Every structure is written in structure tokens, then in C-alpha cells.
Amino acid sequence: MAERMSGEIEGLYEVFGQVPRPLKVEGCAHCVAPDEDRPLLEGPVRGLSVDVLRRYATEALILWGGVPEFRYFLPRLLELAAENEFNWPDPEIVFGKLGRGRWTEWSDPERAAVRAFLTRWWETKVDDEDAWPDIGAVLCSLGLTGIDLVPFLDRWGRLGSSGAIRNLHEFVTTGVTWRTAGPKLGNPFWEKETASYRDVIAWLTDGRALTAVEQAFLAETQEEMLTLLDETHSALTR
Known part of the structure; x- marks a missing residue:
């Protein structure tokens, strides 16, 4: 999928690369350790591994961080979730955070980049004879974004x-x-x-x-x- 969506993936990194790196990603004091965000902020966002991002992908906008931090990590989150690389959280959870983060109210370039990615993801999956995640999960994920x-x-x-x-x-x-x-x-x-x-x-x-x-x-x-x-x-x- 990465090759078929390379333009849209790069579009996400280009647009959301303008979002400043957070100094800290605050979380619920009872749920997130004070230094648990440290691995998230080491190195470029493109290089963050599934293991480093998995818990944040699950708790973002609920128990860990707000919309500014979510926008910073968004390209890598969507890139991994689109192929179900996390295993957990499910892609529906990750894509659903776009709806929670009210992405349709973001800047024009950000909305355009997200829309292009979602559209291309559907185009690659709907014609894929071995779509994974399956087409029902893809459709639900898109629906949860609010598009x-x-x-x-x-x-x-x-x-x-x-x-x-x-x-x-x-x-x-x-x-x-x-x-x-x-x-x-x-x-x-x-x-x-x-x-x-x-x-x-x-x-x-x-x-x-x-x-x-x-x-x-x-x-x-x-x-x-x-x-x-x-x-x-x-x-x-x-």
C-alpha cells in the first residue's frame, strides 16, 4: 500500500510537518507516567515505531494529549493504522480520533491532505482482492472520521x-x-x-x-x- 499511496503519505508529512514538536505530551496523572512521553519525542515523527506509538494511538485525545499533539503525530499514526500495523488499537480507533479531533475545522491545507489520504486509502482498498484490514473495517474507519x-x-x-x-x-x-x-x-x-x-x-x-x-x-x-x-x-x- 505504501507505494500506491506514497504521494498522499508524503502530503501528510509535508503539511503536518509544519506543526511544532511538542515540548511535552501531558496525560492523565493517574494513567500516564510523567516521563512516558519521552520516547514519543525522540527523533523524527516518521521514524516512530509501532511499539512506541501504540499506547499513544490508543489513548490520544482521551487520556493523553490534545489536538495540537495529535496533529503532530498524525502522519505516522495514519500511515501505520491504514495497514493495521498496530494490531491494537484497531484502525477504527485511530481513524476515529480524526472525528474526535474535529479535523474538518482545521486549516485548508490540513483538511485537504487528510481528505486526499482518506480518498486514496479507500481507492486502494476497495479494489484490493485481499484487503487488510477488511473492507468493512476500512468503511467503518472512514465513517468514524466524519467524512x-x-x-x-x-x-x-x-x-x-x-x-x-x-x-x-x-x-x-x-x-x-x-x-x-x-x-x-x-x-x-x-x-x-x-x-x-x-x-x-x-x-x-x-x-x-x-x-x-x-x-x-x-x-x-x-x-x-x-x-x-x-x-x-x-x-x-x-
């Missing part, structure tokens, strides 16, 4: 690759619980009262996803893909 998901869902709806077809099949057959009262997204990190959650449910139920599958079926020639599309169609029409 408008409609363009991302529209991009998925093109179903222009076997990866996009496989990912949609996996999502609707394993990542969604289909109930009489309506579908429920299975990822436990989803916040069900948000516009992002409602946008995904609407996409699955108002005919857009179904139309995308039907159009892809007409254009597809591979037997395996036709089978996946047929199973996806069945799930969407329950």
Missing part, C-alpha cells in the same frame, strides 16, 4: 474490478445482519446514530447497491464473478 461517505460508496458502486466485487460480496454476506426491521452493520465500532451509518444503510437499501450489482452482472464474463454477484444480489433482496 461524507456518499462519494466513497459511489466509487464502490462502479464495481469496476474483481476486487470491488469480492469486497462487496464479503461485506453484504458477512458484515451485515439482514433483519426484517432492516439491515444492521456488524462492525462493533459503528456509531449507529451518525450520518455515516445511515448513509451506508441507505446505500444498501434504496436500490443504489442493487443497481450496481445488476449492471456489473450484465457486463461480467467470468463465471466466478457472476456467482459472487448473484449471491450479493440475493443478499440485497432479502
Whole structure:
């Protein structure tokens, strides 16, 4: 992924490289040791390891540090979380901190860099036949940032690759619980009262996803893909 997103990753480092290095990252006195921030501030942010950043990635904006510190570490946090390098915290937790930090109110260059990174991350994952983290985790992570998901869902709806077809099949057959009262997204990190959650449910139920599958079926020639599309169609029409 790093090669396919190199421009967007460098964009983050360039823009957020203007954020001053914190003198200290204050944390909850009961939860964070007085010198626990020292490894975070040694050397360039680009060189911080997963082990050094893991606890901060979990506690940032909750028990450890504020938005200025988070903006300083952001390029490395997103770079690692996008490929689930942390193992813990999950990418949903790390990307969700963008929403907590109200990134849509940051400066124009910062917002543009974050948006470019999120958009490119989705583009690389939605067409990836072996997406990791899986496409449901990626979609939830994006939703938790507060970004408008409609363009991302529209991009998925093109179903222009076997990866996009496989990912949609996996999502609707394993990542969604289909109930009489309506579908429920299975990822436990989803916040069900948000516009992002409602946008995904609407996409699955108002005919857009179904139309995308039907159009892809007409254009597809591979037997395996036709089978996946047929199973996806069945799930969407329950």
C-alpha cells in the first residue's frame, strides 16, 4: 500500500510537518507516567515505531494529549493504522480520533491532505482482492472520521474490478445482519446514530447497491464473478 499511496503519505508529512514538536505530551496523572512521553519525542515523527506509538494511538485525545499533539503525530499514526500495523488499537480507533479531533475545522491545507489520504486509502482498498484490514473495517474507519461517505460508496458502486466485487460480496454476506426491521452493520465500532451509518444503510437499501450489482452482472464474463454477484444480489433482496 505504501507505494500506491506514497504521494498522499508524503502530503501528510509535508503539511503536518509544519506543526511544532511538542515540548511535552501531558496525560492523565493517574494513567500516564510523567516521563512516558519521552520516547514519543525522540527523533523524527516518521521514524516512530509501532511499539512506541501504540499506547499513544490508543489513548490520544482521551487520556493523553490534545489536538495540537495529535496533529503532530498524525502522519505516522495514519500511515501505520491504514495497514493495521498496530494490531491494537484497531484502525477504527485511530481513524476515529480524526472525528474526535474535529479535523474538518482545521486549516485548508490540513483538511485537504487528510481528505486526499482518506480518498486514496479507500481507492486502494476497495479494489484490493485481499484487503487488510477488511473492507468493512476500512468503511467503518472512514465513517468514524466524519467524512461524507456518499462519494466513497459511489466509487464502490462502479464495481469496476474483481476486487470491488469480492469486497462487496464479503461485506453484504458477512458484515451485515439482514433483519426484517432492516439491515444492521456488524462492525462493533459503528456509531449507529451518525450520518455515516445511515448513509451506508441507505446505500444498501434504496436500490443504489442493487443497481450496481445488476449492471456489473450484465457486463461480467467470468463465471466466478457472476456467482459472487448473484449471491450479493440475493443478499440485497432479502
